[in-house]
Amino acid sequence: MTATQTAPVPPALVHDEAVRVRGLAKRYSGRAVVDGIDLDVRRGEVFALLGPNGAGKTTTVEILEGVRRRDGGEASVLGADPAQAGRAWRDRIGVVGQSTGAGNALTVRETLDHFARYHATPVPTGELLADVGLADAARQRVTALSGGQRRRLEVALGVQGRPELLFLDEPTTGMDPVARRQFWTLVEGLRERGTTVLLTTHYLDEAAHLADRVGVVSAGRLVDVAPPAELGGALRSEATVRWTEDGAPRSVVTAEPAAVLRDLLAAHPAGEVPGLTVTRPGLEDVYLRLVAVAQEDPR
Amino acid sequence: MTATAVPAPLSAPPSALSVGLARIGLELRLYARDPGQVAFSFAYPVIMLVIFGSVFGDEEVVPGVGFRQYFLAGIAATGVMLTSFQAVGTGVTEERDRGDLARLQTLGTPALAYGIGKAGQVVVTTVAQLAVLLAVAAYAYDVPMPTEASRWLTFAWVVVLGILSGTVLGLAVASVVGSARSASAGIPALAVVLQFLSGVFFIDSDLPRWMDQVAALFPLTWMVQGMRSVFLPDSAAVAEQAGSWEHGTTALVLAAWVIIGTVVCARTFRWRRAA
Numbered sequence: 188m189t190a191t192q193t194a195p196v197p198p199a200l201v202h203d204e205a206v207r208v209r210g211l212a213k214r215y216s217g218r219a220v221v222d223g224i225d226l227d228v229r230r231g232e233v234f235a236l237l238g239p240n241g242a243g244k245t246t247t248v249e250i251l252e253g254v255r256r257r258d259g260g261e262a263s264v265l266g267a268d269p270a271q272a273g274r275a276w277r278d279r280i281g282v283v284g285q286s287t288g289a290g291n292a293l294t295v296r297e298t299l300d301h302f303a304r305y306h307a308t309p310v311p312t313g314e315l316l317a318d319v320g321l322a323d324a325a326r327q328r329v330t331a332l333s334g335g336q337r338r339r340l341e342v343a344l345g346v347q348g349r350p351e352l353l354f355l356d357e358p359t360t361g362m363d364p365v366a367r368r369q370f371w372t373l374v375e376g377l378r379e380r381g382t383t384v385l386l387t388t389h390y391l392d393e394a395a396h397l398a399d400r401v402g403v404v405s406a407g408r409l410v411d412v413a414p415p416a417e418l419g420g421a422l423r424s425e426a427t428v429r430w431t432e433d434g435a436p437r438s439v440v441t442a443e444p445a446a447v448l449r450d451l452l453a454a455h456p457a458g459e460v461p462g463l464t465v466t467r468p469g470l471e472d473v474y475l476r477l478v479a480v481a482q483e484d485p486r
Numbered sequence: 487m488t489a490t491a492v493p494a495p496l497s498a499p500p501s502a503l504s505v506g507l508a509r510i511g512l513e514l515r516l517y518a519r520d521p522g523q524v525a526f527s528f529a530y531p532v533i534m535l536v537i538f539g540s541v542f543g544d545e546e547v548v549p550g551v552g553f554r555q556y557f558l559a560g561i562a563a564t565g566v567m568l569t570s571f572q573a574v575g576t577g578v579t580e581e582r583d584r585g586d587l588a589r590l591q592t593l594g595t596p597a598l599a600y601g602i603g604k605a606g607q608v609v610v611t612t613v614a615q616l617a618v619l620l621a622v623a624a625y626a627y628d629v630p631m632p633t634e635a636s637r638w639l640t641f642a643w644v645v646v647l648g649i650l651s652g653t654v655l656g657l658a659v660a661s662v663v664g665s666a667r668s669a670s671a672g673i674p675a676l677a678v679v680l681q682f683l684s685g686v687f688f689i690d691s692d693l694p695r696w697m698d699q700v701a702a703l704f705p706l707t708w709m710v711q712g713m714r715s716v717f718l719p720d721s722a723a724v725a726e727q728a729g730s731w732e733h734g735t736t737a738l739v740l741a742a743w744v745i746i747g748t749v750v751c752a753r754t755f756r757w758r759r760a761a
Contacts, residue, residue: 254591254758277594278499288589289512290581292519304508305593307499344589348499 205230205265205352205383206251212259213246220246222407223260230351233374233384235394238404239478244387247404248356251385252282265352278307281350281382283341283358291330295321295340298329299347306348319343319373335366342373346382353377355386359393371396391470403474405481419473431462502596509603510610517607527573527611531565531619539627547689548722555629556722559713560686562616566645567706569612570652571659572677574604578660579669582759591757601751605653612649629717637716640733644712647740651705654747661754680706689725698727705743708736 206228213221221243228234236244249255251262253269253276262269267276289298296312303309316322319339324332332340338358345353355374359367374397377384388394394401395415402412411419426444430437430451439447444465451460468476517523535558542553581587590600623629632638656673663669684706685693693701701707714722715731723730 252592254588274499274594274596275497277592282589282592284585284589284592286585286589288586288593290516290584290586292516293512297515301508301512302593304500305505305595307497 203230204228204263206234206385207263208247208251208260209262210260211247211250211257211262213243213250213255214258219407221250221257224404224407224409226402226409226412228352228383228385230383231378231381232399233378233386233397235398235401236385236387236404237389237391237394237401237474238387239389242404242478243407244404245356248354248385248387252280252354253277275307278305278348279351281345281348281353283345283353283355285341287329287337287340287344289329292328294326294328295332296325298340299343302344302347308349309347310349315343315347318346318376320369335362335369338362338366338370339373342370346377350382352383352385355384357387357389359388359390367393391474395470403477405478408481410477410481415470418470419468419477422473422476423468425468427466427468429462429464429466430460436462499594502598503602505595505599506602506606509599510606513603513607514610517611523573527565527569527615528618530568531561531615532622534561534564535619535623535627548725551718551722552629554623554627555717556689556714557686558619558623558629559717560681560684560710562619562717563644563648563684563706563709563713564681564686565615565619566612566648566709567652567677567680569615570608570649571656572673574608574653574656575659575663575673576666576669578604578657579663579666582660582756583666587757597752597755601653601657604657605650608649608653609646612645616645632716640712641716643737644709644716644740647737647744648705648709648712651740651743651747654744654751655705657755658747658750661751661756664760680704683707684710686710693727695727702739705740708739712736712740 204227206226208224208226211221211224211226212219224243224247226247236247238244246255250257251264251269253264253272256270264272265276265279269276287293287298289301293301296316299312299315303312310318313322316325319342321336321339321343324336329337329340342355342358345355358374359370362370371393374384374386384397386397398415400412401415401418403410403418413420417423424442425440426442428439428441428444428447428451441447448465451463535554538557538561539554542557545553547553547556578587587600620631624631632641659673660669663672681687683697683701684704685698685701686706711726711732714726715733720731726732
């Protein structure tokens, strides 16, 4: 198929990847947690690593953040090897962690004012507070914040140094639906400003809503990469045609549902085909099949 | 507005010293907002002084030197160890368990800046603690305070070396200890053993010879002896095992511990719990 062949990449664009990973591997006591991942994240996109718990998402991200050593493969983040990179590089990436890093006794404003002093060009605290919707909570102690507010503070700390690339590791785990929606709006705002975002999640709807492209990780491997609507290309083209015949349910899985329908309509010249439906697999079906295939195929 | 008031665009992140100074402010603020820690570090030495004062009353260790005056030296040295070694050792492991240190690592915080913040906080809190202790000793118990500048100079270098060695050894111990739970059990226990070994609770010349030799390995012993040379008259030096104040050896041993602790920290400091 010549149509899917990609044009040669112009040299100027080769460096326009925020993250480039080849054959990434990490083992814990002999067990491969990351087992040969290839990954490219383009500048300006929101990329979601989607996978079940224990798939190796967090380990992959921690290697890219430069806080965990890899056992094999190559990694380049903003043009540098994260295992070698220094402070100037760290100031160009942002990480949203599970902790503010300064305990709970400070107020929101004090926390932001303190960490502003770690960055070359911090966002002014007032602007940051407004961006994440914490202006009214600025004088509250961190202890007194709700779970959603605390997450906003962590996001504010992650973007305080104006990062080119932001890592979000399972950012909405444990959030209520309202807080999740607000959080998504926050990430969309970052994308609009040109920040590249690499997020991990085990929520399908989150990946579908936020990401320009989704990489499905299972058993330490990347099993598919595509925009959310195109994930699992071949799996998706299969449709299931269901109807009722002589009182019994019938179904056919086919890549050519139109042909099946023509036969069915010909067999029912009188009109209606009882119980007729044609369904394409949704994101969840595709995802579950991708994950299952990877887990049944241990290397 | 002059042109210099507009900050030039910076490309490099602030220096380790600059972040370290910001961290001193942060550490002091967090310390002041932890009532338990404040009460402990200020009240403990004073309570020890009250207990020793009540138990021994006006008895004398050597002619002209009361028990309160004698033990003030040990209590001051203990206070320095508690606010440096014990507080830093347990505090760092707690911060690591909470994920605060992992967060600092992703920010690119230089380990040196973190160390500067700890040391700065220890210096300020220790100085305040010693001021309270000496004030209580002088005004409530009439313990005579040294009048010669040379004695206060000795006091200053003993305190500074004690703080530095305690801070780096606290950081070093935090690297070795696995979790905050084992740190909060083990470090105070170690501190108590050191206090007994190092003659905080005894007259130095009463200690068995072997115990004195073991104790001579640890910095607390030398801090206590240095403090005695500050608060006791020179006639009391006969009660030392060596029969003199040994200032040279004191400075050497404490400085050696500062260097050893710094090297161990630099080689073993961890931002994260072992996987």
